[in-house]
Amino acid sequence: MKRVVVSGYYGFKNSGDDAILSSICADLRAISPDLAVTILSNTPEEVPAEYGFPAVHRFRLGQVVTALKNCDLLLMGGGSLLQDGTSSRSLYYYLGLIWLAKCFGARVILYANGIGPIRRRVNRWLTRQIVNKVDTITLREHLSLEVLTGLKITRPKVAVTADPVFNLKLDGSISTAGICQREGIDLERPMVGVMFRSWQQEEAYVKKMAALCDYLMETYGAQIVFVPMRFPADIRIAEDIQAKMRAAAVVIRHYYTAQEIIALIGQMKLVLSMRLHALIYAAVQGVPMMGFNYDPKVLYYVKELDVECVNHMHHIRLEEIEESIAAMMESPEAYRQKIAVNTARLKKEAKENRAYLAELLE
Structure with a gap:
């Protein structure tokens, strides 16, 4: 053995x-x-x-x-x-x-x-x-x-190869209804997930993200949901953004497993994320997304997935972001199809990890 x-x-x-x-x-x-x-x-x-x-x-x-x-x-x-x-x-x-x-x-x-x-x-x-x-x-x-x-x-x-999460088998038995009820998420409104983290000179991008969230709520009637990918550390930055918004958003306050977060993301219309694995979760669920680059790994995968990206956290141009979001919200199926093609390729590359591991266990 x-x-x-x-x-x-x-x-x-x-x-x-x-x-x-x-x-x-x-x-x-x-x-x-x-x-x-x-x-x-x-x-x-x-x-x-x-x-x-x-x-x-x-x-x-x-x-x-x-x-x-x-x-x-x-x-x-x-x-x-x-x-x-x-x-x-x-x-x-x-x-x-x-x-x-x-x-x-x-x-x-x-x-x-x-x-x-x-x-x-x-x-x-x-x-x-x-x-x-x-x-x-x-x-x-x-x-x-x-x-x-x-x-x-x-x-x-x-x-x-590729990140092994691309090859993660999803748990189809998870229901998000209980999560939404517990967190106060309004399912009658299109859900937009925001996954941000603390980083350098965050005061500037906190203000701009608050303005962007207000835009999404006012233009599309979106339900903004802040999801802490690192719990509870990411709650603080979510609260900072929410405090500068004109309207109320939902900040997830309880810990959920990776499979539960993936399932919740599957119910979203759009994901905006600094966190790499939130983008990968969106990819495996076929959800349109926009990455916010703070680390080369994020920029690499948004290019691999061919999705929208803010290239620098200190140069956020709201007008350009709003134009990109409008395209995703108005034609989501086209984005889903593009994501599906690129995700299928990355899944295949992620499977190679297992083959190399098996060689060492022979």
Whole structure:
């Protein structure tokens, strides 16, 4: 029986990372139902009920070392794990896991990762030394391949695939009626989802987003619904935008699983998002969307999906956005068809992640 340890940014109520983990678990089961899987999580007590596998706390060193010592494969799952944009501490944590796994003789796969930015000289050197020991790397976008090339990481097998959430099997049994009733969402009005996050110099875009939301409500009678993709952190920025609006909007106040948020997005007429995985959720549900670029990963996927995008958060031109929204609201089917074609291609590319994983488990 092969033993697999799965590591990522899990247990922090970040919907995108939770969806990535769900997709990884499904891929592991599809490869073999007999795999012994252990997940490293910030909330290990919640993992068995949600994902069907046991877990240990990601910061309990003894438990982590024991899991890595006994595993055949370390799977570093999804997201932008190797970067020092948020902190070097996070980078050292994930590099440390790779180093330990290789010391114990395990194989390692970076699974549909985004790489970078890694700016500090010592961090770039350390990343090159350790990641060159990895067996296989699949990347969710070509931008990360450029980062690997710049870091002179040449030894692992490398392939550009797509984000694993494109391949997530949707739970068709979820009803959104209860969510809408609980949150006070008016289903008689066209629902527009807004998924924003705190970022640099946010006061300027908060004001413009408030004006845009007012425009949608006044022009289309829209029900604006702010959905926190990272709970509860994203609620604060939603409240800031709502406070500057003339009309009342709905701010989601309760935690929902990735599958529940995907189902809710499926009821929307339009999605406006800084959050990458909200855009991917909209794509798999065929919902017209507009991305707001704060990170190269967002710009990459809006180009892959060929959807509307605000290219810079500090240069939001409301007139141009309103024109784009008018086209989407008036001819949604044309946008849905375009999204469906591009999403089908990305789903196919996302399936390649499983094939590379299966090779290492043979």
